[in-house]
Amino acid sequence: MQFVTITDIEAAAERVKGTAVHTPLLRQHWAEGRLWLKPESLQPIGAFKIRGAYNAIAALSEAERARGVVAHSSGNHAQAVAYCARAFGIPAVIVVPDVTPRVKVAATRGWGAEVVEVPIADREVVADRLARERGLTLIPPFDHPEVIAGQGTAGLEIAADLPDVDTVLVPVSGGGFASGVGVALKARCPGVKVYGVEPELAADTAESLRAGRRVEWPTADLARTIADGQRAQPSELTFAHLQRVLDGIITVTEEEIRRTVRTLAHRSRLVVEPSGATAPAAYLHHADELPGGRTVAIVSGGNIDPELLTELLG
Template identity: 85%
Template sequence: MRFVTISDIEAAAERVRGTAVHTPLLRQHWAPGQLWLKPESLQPIGAFKIRGAYNAIAALGENERTRGVVAYSSGNHAQAVAYSAKAFGVPAVIVVPDSAPRLKVNATREWGAEVVEVPFADQAPVAAQLARERGLTLVPPFDHPDVIAGQGTAGLEIAADLPEVDTVLVPVSGGGFASGVGIAVKQRCPAAKVYGVEPELAADAEESLREGRRVEWPMADRARTIADGQRAQPSDLTFAHLQKVLDGIITVSEDEIRRTVRTLALRSRLVVEPSGATAPAAYLHHTSELPGGRTVAIVSGGNLDPALLTELLA
């Protein structure tokens, strides 16, 4: 198992420069204490996933790019791989669950990728099968050092923009984002604490970290949360990273997620998908569980179905 280093993340930052947006830190004066939001919802595909996908494809050899890539995702990684593949002129096949939000599926097709819809549990096996049959390179959503390094570039930006940061809140699903951000923040701001955030209904990482071993939850259980971008679970690779870089993990309820989507729309003027609202929800509803001080909560994405936005704002 190869652990990602700060040098890997610095190299990724050079690759993604000019493609991934250096998103700002926005001070939230309406919130108690000292809260900054980092809106990864402002990325070209509306989520942080562009960082890892673009870095992974940029790191491929010419022969691999010519043959094309395949990925599996509930939506945001799908869009990120499709966008990045188009930028490199690389054929892309994306396997998505048939329950994925239409907004994300349609956007993936619009970037020129071939989309294959399958039952939720079949995404990874079908993607692996297509890779074998067509000679495609698999670009996984989190379980790869190049993907983790790319996601970690967000942590470099936090350290550059707020070097005196005390606490960073980052959502956890497959764990690649939290792993990369954690490495970067810990290396650049050694005194800072990094906390992962999960929905209560998909809190497999929280249980795993508490037990000291990777605990798997049934897909049917993880699929219950409204935070569709956080229904994955860590791999052996990402779990090992999370054990090293996270100081704790907070779980948030479905009601807290829903209320935070509404709060961020009305108070921060940000359209945020449920998965993107979990880190801010931890700050707003679980203050006593956090170290406090200058806190950055990462808004991981903003690809929110209009009908759901209407429901959550009502």
């Protein structure tokens, strides 16, 4: 198994420079000044996924890029691959679940990608088939060393901007983001504690870490959470990384996620999608389960459907 190293992440940082935004750490004085938010919602496509997608495409040979890329995603990776493919001037086909928020589907098409909508359980199979039939290179959302390394660049930024950070909260879905961020932070800030955060209704990683092995949940169960960006499950590669870098995992309820979307809108002036609210929700509602100290919660994205935002703010 190929584990991602700090050297891989440093190389990724050079590749994504100028494309991925070095997002700031925003100190939240209303939270007693002990919480910093890292708003990956400020990325060009509204989520951290641009880091891994760009790094993976940049690492391809010119011949591979020329043939085009394919990806499967619930929305944010879809937009990231479409955006990055456009930046490289290459074709992109994106397979999305038919329950994907329309705002994410529209944005993916807006970046010039061909979008194929399928039942949520079929997304990987269809993407693999299209890759074979059309000679496209698959850019998976998390199960890929270059994707993990690209996501880890967010961890490098945290270490540079707040080197004495005590705790970092990062959302977990397929596990690529938490894997990369964890590797970077453990290398640069040896004393930091890294906690993953999941919705209770999609807490497969929490169960897997307790069991010491991957425990798969039915797709229908994962689809129950409002956090549509956290309906994937770790691969063997990402789970092995998570076992190495996570110091713990917190699960948050649907009501806690909803309340946090409202809180961040009113108190932090940030528009956050439900998946982006899970890490801050862990700090706001489960502080007694955390080590405390200077805490960074990563806001993974802000691509929320306007109707849902109106509902949650009401």
